[in-house]
Amino acid sequence: MxxxxxxxxxxxxxxxxxxxxxxxxxxxxxxxxxxxxxxxxxxxxxxxxxxxxxxxxxxxxxxxxxxxxxxxxxxxxxxxxxxxxxxxxxxxxxxxxxxxxxxxxxxxxxxxxxxxxxxxxxxxxxxxxxxxxxxxxxxxxxxxxxxxxxxxxxxxxxxxxxxxxxxxxxxxxxxxxxxxxxxxxxxxxxxxxxxxxxxxxxRGNTDLDVTVKALEHPVHSGQFGGPILDANTLSCMLISSMYASDGSLNIPGLEGGDPVGGLQRDLDEEDVRADSSVVDSYRFAGTGSLASRLWTKPSISVIGFDAHPVEGSFNVIANETRFRLSVRTAPTQRPEDAARAVTDFLTEHAPFGSEVSVETLDTGMxxxxxxxxxxxxxxxxxxxxxxxxxxxxxxxxxxxxxxxxxxxxxxxxxxxxxxxxxxxxxxxxxxxxxxxxxxxxxxxxxxxxxxxxxx
CATH class of the missing domain: 3.40.630.10 (Zn peptidases)
Incomplete structure (x- = not known):
């Protein structure tokens, strides 16, 4: 023209x-x-x-x-x-x-x-x-x-x-x-x-439902609490084990990389803080550019957690808990490979010998x-x-x-x-x-x- x-x-x-x-x-x-x-x-x-x-x-x-x-x-x-x-x-x-x-x-x-x-x-x-x-x-x-x-x-x-x-x-x-x-x-x-x-x-995505079981049925927290941890606590331990101290994922087999086409401009931290509405005291997790952390590195979010509400709670040790993970995968990684890596990690890191099972739901490349x-x-x-x-x-x-x-x-x-x-x-x-x-x-x-x- x-x-x-x-x-x-x-x-x-x-x-x-x-x-x-x-x-x-x-x-x-x-x-x-x-x-x-x-x-x-x-x-x-x-x-x-x-x-x-x-x-x-x-x-x-x-x-x-x-x-x-x-x-x-x-x-x-x-x-x-x-x-x-x-x-x-x-x-x-x-x-x-x-x-x-x-x-x-x-x-x-x-x-x-x-x-x-x-x-x-x-x-x-x-x-x-x-x-x-x-x-x-x-x-x-x-x-x-x-x-x-x-x-x-x-x-x-x-x-x-x-x-x-x-x-x-x-x-x-x-x-x-x-x-x-x-x-x-x-x-x-x-x-x-x-x-x-x-x-x-x-990024690609895959959802996983994770079930952590410690007991065949709920028991009294006063009678058995101490040597027996509730399934909610065990689930929190399991979730925490996926992360290094800086908030990076430490799951073998999960891929990450740099922005495609090169990083021409990184995201402004103050803009991301404002757009995401994080509280003032929050520190961003992970390492590397903000762009890579948001675009080309994997992330895992707990988007659902089955636990008894605080209102109406009573003194029992939860025997079983289920939570759902949303896994965002690197643009070039097959989501089924990422799901397999997360599944293997979770089942191999079951806290205190609890039973951990993982079900893969929808995936997208x-x-x-x-x-x-x-x-x-x-x-x-x-x-x-x-x-x-x-x-x-x-x-x-x-x-x-x-x-x-x-x-x-x-x-x-x-x-x-x-x-x-x-x-x-x-x-x-x-x-x-x-x-x-x-x-x-x-x-x-x-x-x-x-x-x-x-x-």
């Missing part, structure tokens, strides 16, 4: 931006909470809204209902395409139209399902995750219009916030509608509202970007042109397991993970919002990427 062309593209997005914001506001109002039933009428309405919007952008879009693994009706998915030249590259645009629930509306400063603009940010559930991704795709397609030079395929998912149980079977059943040279996943975010990012890696792919170079250049500053690559500590699965099914596709979020976006939390200036630059970025990919 010449400089004039870039300015023309920006002018097109400027002229269309009120429509983009209105689209996003209408999407927020749909209350497309998949946790209230992925096959519900509200999800059908949401999917149809997105399909109708894409049709106006020149996409031959339709709503297709998936099937759950057990054969029951699944999510309402939006698929579509626009073929401009059979010999041109094909780009698959991904986002999801379902949103997180709002357990406590009183925790919000605004109505979570009425988009509200305050100081340059649009507040509402799904405004950034992932209504923002839908808005980016819509804006980029509108900006290019008849000047689009790549073929487009679109998949807007309806169950991402529920773990995408039917995603891979749906893709495998519709391979022709997904096959692409480049896949743009607009479900991540930028370093900040003013500094763009490509997401370079995602991590992902790392190819920094040398042509699409990666195009995206970084587009971000610099749109935002007026170099991109800062960043990883994500969370997991999006369908991305490595997409690459497994389409091994020749180059994957770009972009998105509308920024550190103040509060995705999944009260007062979720999107920065509107950043949204505009993200639209321009994606339009530039599509233009560059046409070469």
């Amino acid at each position: 010449s400089v004039l062309d870039k300015e023309e593209l920006r002018l097109r997005v400027d002229a269309d931006f009120n429509r983009i914001v209105e689209l996003l506001s209408k999407k927020v109002a749909l209350k497309s909470v998949s946790a209230q039933g992925i096959a519900g009428q509200h999800m059908r309405v949401s999917a149809q809204f997105v399909a109708d919007e894409l049709k106006q952008r020149g996409i031959d879009a339709k709503v297709v209902q998936s099937q759950n693994p057990d054969g029951t009706p699944g999510a309402f998915e939006v698929v579509g395409s626009r073929i401009v030249d059979p010999n041109a590259p094909t780009v698959l645009l991904y986002a999801h139209h379902d949103v997180q629930p709002v357990p406590d509306p009183s925790a919000w400063d605004t109505d979570p399902f009425e988009a509200t603009e305050i100081d340059g940010r649009l507040y509402g559930r799904g405004a950034t995750d992932d209504g923002g991704g839908i808005a980016i795709h819509s804006g980029a397609l509108h900006a290019l219009g008849d000047d689009l030079k790549v073929n487009i395929k679109v998949f807007i998912e309806g169950e991402e916030e529920m773990g995408s149980p039917s995603f891979i079977p749906f893709v495998e059943a519709h391979r022709d509608e997904f096959a692409a040279d480049v896949i743009i996943v607009a479900d991540s975010g930028n370093w900040s509202a003013d500094i763009p990012s490509l997401t370079t890696s995602l 991590g992902w790392s970007m190819d920094p040398n792919a042509e699409a990666t170079k195009d995206a970084l250049e587009a971000m610099r042109e749109a935002f007026g500053t170099d991109a800062v690559n960043k990883g994500e500590g969370g997991s999006i397991p369908f991305i490595p699965e997409l690459q497994r099914i389409f091994p020749n596709a180059q994957v770009l993970v972009t998105g509308p979020e920024d550190p103040k976006g509060n995705a999944h939390s009260p007062n979720e919002s999107i920065d509107l200036k950043s949204l505009k630059n993200n639209v321009i970025t994606e339009a530039l990427i599509l233009e560059k990919l046409s070469r």
Whole structure:
């Protein structure tokens, strides 16, 4: 593109931006909470809204209902395409139209399902995750219009916030509608509202249920306490044994590494402290850069613990306790290998000869970007042109397991993970919002990427 062309593209997005914001506001109002039933009428309405919007952008879009693994009706998915030249590259645009629930509306400063603009940010559930991704795709397609030079395929998912149980079977059943040279996943975010990012890696995940048994049945704490430790205490000892004194995991076989593509900028400790809401006296665990600790090194969190509540407790020694671990794995480690390493460690370190058993639940592979792919170079250049500053690559500590699965099914596709979020976006939390200036630059970025990919 010449400089004039870039300015023309920006002018097109400027002229269309009120429509983009209105689209996003209408999407927020749909209350497309998949946790209230992925096959519900509200999800059908949401999917149809997105399909109708894409049709106006020149996409031959339709709503297709998936099937759950057990054969029951699944999510309402939006698929579509626009073929401009059979010999041109094909780009698959991904986002999801379902949103997180709002357990406590009183925790919000605004109505979570009425988009509200305050100081340059649009507040509402799904405004950034992932209504923002839908808005980016819509804006980029509108900006290019008849000047689009790549073929487009679109998949807007309806169950991402529920773990995408039917995603891979749906893709495998519709391979022709997904096959692409480049896949743009607009479900991540930028370093900040003013500094763009490509997401370079995602950690994998696996959940483990651990049971610690000391007795066949509960006994009186006064009669047997001392030589016999309760299962809760034994569980705490077992959990503690996974860590070194500095808080690093010391489990053999758990892999870790440095940020993919190199560490261009470490995370600011004060920002992480503020964003995470840790108490003032807390010291961060682990060693190395904060980026590596959050993006590419493994972590283990106790996310559930079966114990008697304090209220109504009485003097008995708990005979058996179960707790659940969420294990975030390095981007390149197979989650089943990580699960095996943790299982072996826990069973080998059973405190005082207690019985320890481990059950592996869901697993998801991590992902790392190819920094040398042509699409990666195009995206970084587009971000610099749109935002007026170099991109800062960043990883994500969370997991999006369908991305490595997409690459497994389409091994020749180059994957770009972009998105509308920024550190103040509060995705999944009260007062979720999107920065509107950043949204505009993200639209321009994606339009530039599509233009560059046409070469």
